[in-house]
Amino acid sequence: MQHSTTCAIVLAGGYATRLYPLTLNKPKPLLPVAGKPIIDYVIDLIRQVNPDTTVISTNKRFKPEFDTWATTTPIKVKVVAEETLREEEKPGAVKALHQLLQQYTGYDTYIVIGGDNLMTLNLKEMLELHKRTGSPVIAAYTLKDTREASRYGVIESTINGTITTLVEKPKLPKSNLIATCCYILPAHTPKLLQEYLEKGGKPDAPGYFIEWLVKKTRTLAYKFKGTWFDIGTPEAYLKANLTLITHSISPKAEVSSSEAVESIVEEKAKLNKSLIVSSYIGHSTAVENSTVKRSVILPKAKVEDSTVSNSIIGENSVIKAHRLKKAYLPDHTKIGT
Known part of the structure; x- marks a missing residue:
């Protein structure tokens, strides 16, 4: 039986301006939470599935910090930087992902995870769901307060997990089930990203690409319970630390x-x-x-x-x-x- 190849991409190219002043001189994924960098929690997830390649996608400004961090990781990672030094120069997360994947074509599966994701998730089970169905799979989390869902991609799905609608940052959320930045995507993802951008898709937040993807092809929600933190503000960063x-x-x-x-x-x-x-x-x-x-x-x-x-x-x-x-x-x- 032929080996199925997997490439894991960790998105770590942002400048985290909402976390200023904490991230003025340090990338958010390298901030410690309960004693270890946020990105180490992401690596813990990735180790569950042992991908063939793991890539950290960052920017030119913070590449030296990630290069230093990469010498300490339990798995081999490649640090790749886009040519930006500040927020205003960024091409957008989706466009940066598309550019990156031009260097990493030919894999059967792509795992895309935000470098600031702090969650308890069975990534191996999520990957098995993708392999069993062939469909893109999105890690979905249920918020306690529906009103908070307006900050995220809001999911409605069938009983078997098929996403019927996904609306990015709706003013009036119809659900408290949200899409986190953790996706398992098929082999033709580089072509999907190209099509999305050519049709005028927003190049910044990855959630807009997922919203488009849901309309194009059957996409599944992998609902997980436990811990998930959106570390977007100093208050949220402090809360994550105190919780863990x-x-x-x-x-x-x-x-x-x-x-x-x-x-x-x-x-x-x-x-x-x-x-x-x-x-x-x-x-x-x-x-x-x-x-x-x-x-x-x-x-x-x-x-x-x-x-x-x-x-x-x-x-x-x-x-x-x-x-x-x-x-x-x-x-x-x-x-x-």
Whole structure:
């Protein structure tokens, strides 16, 4: 029996302007959530199916960061960059995908996943559904609040999962079932993308291509339960961290006269006379004589004589004698110094 070939594409070419200031100097997929980069969760999904090729599609500005990250991955990945350095130069995610796939034709199956997807999903089962039916398959998630669905592609489907309608960002959603950026697509996807663009399809959000695809060919919704986060804002990023944090203190952390409750404290972090509750403390971060609650402090930061709650503090920041609440600070912020 001939081997069926699979190419996994991770979309990581955006500039995540809605997450500013956290992503001014770092791509969103490399932001840590509960101790590991968002894209590592995507790689965990991809490893379920062991594709022949895995490609990270990014931009010229952030390619060096992804190249460095790629040296740490458990599977071999290829980092490919579009020639852009800022948001205004982007060709759009769909057009960038089309251009990329011109280099990766000839595969039987394409798996396309957003590099900021954080979800619990049985990708192997989803792939088997595609192979069994030959149809494109979209990972679909049920939101608790239908009103939130207007920000996404809203799905209506039959009892057997066939998508009857998919409307991208409707003003009045008819369903709380949405399409996430996780697709399994057939061998002729490069030609489909070309046809879509030639007919005037929007080149930016991939959801518009999927909306067009649903009208053209039978497409299935793979409904999954569990965790899914749309990390589009600092508030959502903080929420994802707080949801996934499990208590873990590295044996290489230094904890003196301090207490850490339901928190992650990474290696080489130093806690002195401090209380840490439901928070993430990055590696080589120092917290002294401070209280930190429901917050994320990224690596190599320093917090002294301060109270921090519901906040994010960027790498290499220094906070002294200050009270922070619902603050989202970029890397290298200095307060009270």
